[in-house]
Amino acid sequence: MAIVVEGTGLQKVYHRGRRNEVHAVNGIDISVERGEFVAIMGPSGSGKSTLLHLLGGLDQPDAGEVRIDGVTHASLSRGQLAGLRARKVGFVFQQFHLIPTLTALENVMLAGRYAGMPWRKQRGRARELLEQFGLGQRTSHKPSELSGGEAQRVALARALMNSPAIILADEPTGELDSATTREIINLLLGLNRGGQSLVVVTHNPVVGEAAHRVLHVVDGRISDPPPGGF
Amino acid sequence: MRVLEVFRNLGRRKLRTLLTVAGIAVGIWALTVMGSLSEFMNSMVDVQIEQSKGQIEVSSAYQMGAPGLTPIPADLRAAVAATEGVDRVVPFVVSALGKPGGKPGGDATGALLGYPPEETPNVVRGIRLDSGQFLSAGETDTALAGNALARKYHLKVGQRVNFRGVDFRIKGIFKPYEAIWMNGSLVAPIDTVRTVSSLGPDAGNLVVYPKSGVDAETLATRLKKIDPAKLKVSSPKEAEKDARQTVAIFSAIVLAGAVLALVVGGFSTINTMVMAIAERSREIGLKKALGATDGSVLREYVLESGAVGLLGGAVGVVFGVLATAILNGIMRARLGLAIFSPTPRLVVFALVFAVALGAVAGIVPAWRAARLDPVRALRAE
Numbered sequence: 356m357a358i359v360v361e362g363t364g365l366q367k368v369y370h371r372g373r374r375n376e377v378h379a380v381n382g383i384d385i386s387v388e389r390g391e392f393v394a395i396m397g398p399s400g401s402g403k404s405t406l407l408h409l410l411g412g413l414d415q416p417d418a419g420e421v422r423i424d425g426v427t428h429a430s431l432s433r434g435q436l437a438g439l440r441a442r443k444v445g446f447v448f449q450q451f452h453l454i455p456t457l458t459a460l461e462n463v464m465l466a467g468r469y470a471g472m473p474w475r476k477q478r479g480r481a482r483e484l485l486e487q488f489g490l491g492q493r494t495s496h497k498p499s500e501l502s503g504g505e506a507q508r509v510a511l512a513r514a515l516m517n518s519p520a521i522i523l524a525d526e527p528t529g530e531l532d533s534a535t536t537r538e539i540i541n542l543l544l545g546l547n548r549g550g551q552s553l554v555v556v557t558h559n560p561v562v563g564e565a566a567h568r569v570l571h572v573v574d575g576r577i578s579d580p581p582p583g584g585f
Numbered sequence: 586m587r588v589l590e591v592f593r594n595l596g597r598r599k600l601r602t603l604l605t606v607a608g609i610a611v612g613i614w615a616l617t618v619m620g621s622l623s624e625f626m627n628s629m630v631d632v633q634i635e636q637s638k639g640q641i642e643v644s645s646a647y648q649m650g651a652p653g654l655t656p657i658p659a660d661l662r663a664a665v666a667a668t669e670g671v672d673r674v675v676p677f678v679v680s681a682l683g684k685p686g687g688k689p690g691g692d693a694t695g696a697l698l699g700y701p702p703e704e705t706p707n708v709v710r711g712i713r714l715d716s717g718q719f720l721s722a723g724e725t726d727t728a729l730a731g732n733a734l735a736r737k738y739h740l741k742v743g744q745r746v747n748f749r750g751v752d753f754r755i756k757g758i759f760k761p762y763e764a765i766w767m768n769g770s771l772v773a774p775i776d777t778v779r780t781v782s783s784l785g786p787d788a789g790n791l792v793v794y795p796k797s798g799v800d801a802e803t804l805a806t807r808l809k810k811i812d813p814a815k816l817k818v819s820s821p822k823e824a825e826k827d828a829r830q831t832v833a834i835f836s837a838i839v840l841a842g843a844v845l846a847l848v849v850g851g852f853s854t855i856n857t858m859v860m861a862i863a864e865r866s867r868e869i870g871l872k873k874a875l876g877a878t879d880g881s882v883l884r885e886y887v888l889e890s891g892a893v894g895l896l897g898g899a900v901g902v903v904f905g906v907l908a909t910a911i912l913n914g915i916m917r918a919r920l921g922l923a924i925f926s927p928t929p930r931l932v933v934f935a936l937v938f939a940v941a942l943g944a945v946a947g948i949v950p951a952w953r954a955a956r957l958d959p960v961r962a963l964r965a966e
Contacts, residue, residue, distance in 0.1 A: 405960075413874055414960045434878045441876020448963070452871040456593040469876035513875070 359520050359552045360410050361386040364419035367405050367575075371417075379405040380416070381575035387521065387554055392547040394566035395556045402575040403556040404525050410554065411444045411523045412436050424520050441470040445514030447524035451506040453498040459485060459509045460494040466516035477516075484512035488542065504535035511542060515551075522546070524555040528562065540565055591885075591892045598861070602893065605850075605857040609897025610904065612847035613939050617905025618912070619843045620935065621925035623836040628926060630828045632762075634821075636710040641805045642819045643674075643791040656787035657816070664811045665791060670799035675704045676789035680782040682771055685738050685746050695734055695769030697749060699778025699789070705729060708772055709762065717742035717757030725777050728753035732761040733768035733922060749781040761922055768922050847942055850897060854946035858890050862954045869954050870962030879955040886951030887944050894943020898936045906932070 367380040379402040387393050395403045408414040409421055412428050421428045423443050428436060440446075445466075453462045460481050467477035485494050488508040498506055507527060514522050524543070528536040536559065544565055547553050555562055563569045571578050595602045643665055645655040657665075666674045678699040700708055702720035708729075720727050728748075730740050735758045738746065745752045748771060762768055779788050795804045805820030819827070862869070869882055909925035916924050 408960050411874070413963075414958075434880070437873065437876050437878040439876075440874065446874045448871075448874075452867060452874075452963070454868055454871070456590070456597060461590075465872070466875045469872070469878075469881065517876075 357389045358386045358422075359389045359391075360421070360423050360554070362406070362410055362416075362419060362421045365406065365409055365416045365421070366418035367402070367409060367414065368417050378575045380409060382419075383572070383575070383577055385410070385570065385577070387552055389520075389552055390547070390550045391568065392543070392553045392566045393555070394563045394569045395554065395572055396558065396563055396569055397572035399558075401572045403572050405575075406572065407523050407525050407554065407556050410521075411446060412440050413446070437469075441466070442517050443520040445517070445519035445522040447507070447510050447514045447522060447527045449526040449529040451498070451503075451510045451530075453501075453506055453509055453513075455498050458495045458497055459490060459501065459505075462498070462509055463513045463516055466513045470517040472517070480516060481512065484515055485509070488512050502535075503531050504538055507531060507535070507539055508542065511539070511546075515546070521552040521554060524553065524557075526556055526558065528557065528559050536561065587885075587888070588892075591889050594861070594889055595892060595896075598864075601857055601860065602896075605853050605893055606897045606900060608853035609847070609850035609894055609939055609943065610900040612843060612850040612942075613898045613901025613935050614905045614908065615846045615901075616840070616843035616938065617902050617927060617931065617935050618908050618925065619839045620931045621905070621909045621927040623832075623839050624926040624928045624931050625924050626832045626835055630832045633828055634825045637824055638710070638821060639795060639801045640821065641793040641795070641801055641808060642824060643793055643808060644817045644819070645790075646813075646815050646817045656785055657789070657791065659787055661812055661816060662787070662791065665793060665808060665816075668804070668807055668811065670795050670804045670807065672794045672796040672799075675701060675707070675792045675794070676775060677792060678775060678778050678782065678784060678789045680749070680778055680784075682734075682769075683749055685748060695731065695771070696766060697778055697781075698770050698772045699775035699782075700772060702727070702774045705772055709767055712762055712767065713760050714757045715760040717755070720756060720772070720774060724756075725774050726751060726753055727756040727774070729757045729759060729772040730755050731768040731770045731772075732759050733919070734771060737769075737919070751777060751781055847938070851942050851946040854890055854893055854943055855950060857893065858886060858947045858950035859953075861889070862886065862950050865954075866957065866962045866965035869957050870959045870965070873957070873959035874963065882957075883948075883951045883955040886954050887947045890947020890951065891940050891944035894939040894941070894946075895936070897943065898939025901939065902932055902935050905935070 362383060362385045365380050365383045366378070369377045369379055381402070383406060385406070395406065397403050405414065409416050412421065412423070415428070423439060426439060431439060454465065457465065460478070463481035463484060464477040467480060472480070482494060485491060488511065490505060490508055490512070493501060493505060501509065528539050531539060540562055543553060543555065555566065557563065643657070645657050647655055662674070665671065680697040680699065682695045682697040698708065702724045703722040705720040714729070715732060720729065734740065740746055740755050740758065742755055742758060744755050746755060747753070753771065753773060759767065775789060779786065793804070793808065795801050801821050805818050808816070808818045872882060906927045909927045913923035913925050916922060
């Protein structure tokens with residue numbers, strides 16, 4: 356199968372040369388095939404989120420390189436990398452990160468704007484996604500008027516706005532109760548069944564069980580899973 | 586939609602936005618009011634230039650104080666009159682008017698102008714009488730009152746009024762005139778003004794009118810050759826330059842205050858934008874994650890600070906125009922003339938300036954926002 360995201364020899368060091376130097380990612384090789392659902396698990400501070408940021412082009416590795424759909428991040432300017440993020444990557448975050456002054460519909464449309472999608476098309480696509488996620492009646496609601504599950508579904512719709520090559524989700528169920536967590540996992544599984552590639556950073560074993568593959572990250576490296584789990 | 590978003594963002598911190606808008610509004614208000622005064626001064630200079638078009642003023646090179654107080658020797662006056670191309674020479678003096686009853690003081694805009702009586706229709710080009718008649722040759726105690734002066738002291742045609750110890754009979758009252766000094770002045774026979782001012786018969790500057798077809802600048806050059814050490818000749822172009830320079834200096838002083846107020850408004854906008862960006866770091870991080878370029882983040886915040894400028898500008902201009910209307914009402918009652926001209930070009934300039942000020946004030950904070958590291962921004966509290 357075709358590889359959608361690939362990272363080779365990835366390293367990311369914070370506070371380099373200082374006493375508090377941290378090797379957040381320390382020589383990780385990772386590849387995700389098209390249509391694959393990969394879960395990244397590990398203890399807090401192990402470098403999971405940093406790895407996700409590197410894969411999504413949100414951060415730059417100190418060593419190694421990342422390719423999305425065959426395009427190497429390092430070969431791109433800041434502007435081109437932003438364009439790549441807009442078209443190829445859909446981010447989902449633990450805290451949803453919806454813009455409080457925008458409605459649910461406008462929050463989803465925002466991703467289309469940065470990808471250069473015409474306004475009418477943005478609106479049509481955003482409506483379609485919100486309806487698909489059962490939020491057809493909530494399009495004009497502000498984030499403060501949405502439940503946690505609804506807010507995360509809006510965030511998921513936003514991530515899908517530009518039909519990305521991959522969705523990178525950073526603990527998408529971290530702030531949700533168990534029922535809503537199940538709801539979001541089902542949505543992710545549904546998307547994956549539709550061919551959507553996913554990389555999900557999680558502490559939740561249920562997400563791990565649902566994934567095709569689980570990568571365990573400890574101290575910035577991929578390692579064997581611990582016997583008792585994280 | 587983006588415009589709506591900008592205003593929604595401004596609405597997040599209503600009080601802060603309101604105070605920032607107020608800061609700019611005060612500056613723009615000052616700019617509008619002071620600029621209106623400057624516009625009026627400019628229009629007055631235009632009037633002055635228009636009225637002295639084709640005329641050459643000759644004065645003593647040693648002139649001190651008001652025009653005409655320093656005498657020009659008779660031989661030089663004769664030489665001026667005899668110069669080729671000269672049609673006629675009209676002397677005039679300017680003296681203090683004081684208040685009725687011979688008291689000192691009076692309106693700073695008013696003066697006692699002495700002209701040959703028969704030349705009074707030509708005191709100012711295009712000037713007309715509201716009532717009465719111009720002065721005639723041989724008259725000594727008649728006078729023409731400026732419109733504001735007549736209003737101020739309730740002067741009527743035929744009435745006698747004492748200025749500087751002379752019981753002048755008001756023979757005519759001028760219509761309100763664009764040149765402010767004309768409205769507060771009293772025009773009287775030159776010999777009478779010379780006498781009350783203890784000036785000799787040689788006192789008086791000269792207005793030289795060229796013959797038809799003679800270029801005033803060429804004639805001025807000729808007049809300058811008579812006695813450059815004793816005569817100062819001001820050609821129409823030189824007079825225009827001097828007048829414009831005077832107004833430019835005045836305008837610069839007047840506008841400096843307004844600009845200072847605007848600088849304060851600009852700093853307050855910078856502060857607001859820095860605060861807004863600090864508060865919205867996570868949103869900026871998110872937008873970058875969604876694919877926003879540095880340029881689009883920069884544009885977004887510059888647009889927002891420009892909108893602050895626009896709001897401040899609109900409020901400032903509205904209140905500025907209102908203030909000039911009120912002030913003009915007061916001035917009309919006192920001087921018979923509106924001295925604030927909030928011209929359309931001033932209004933447009935004030936608005937454009939406000940938007941530009943807001944946008945420029947927002948550039949540095951917006952640039953910082955655009956360059957934010959998205960990962961750090963997303964983690965911001």
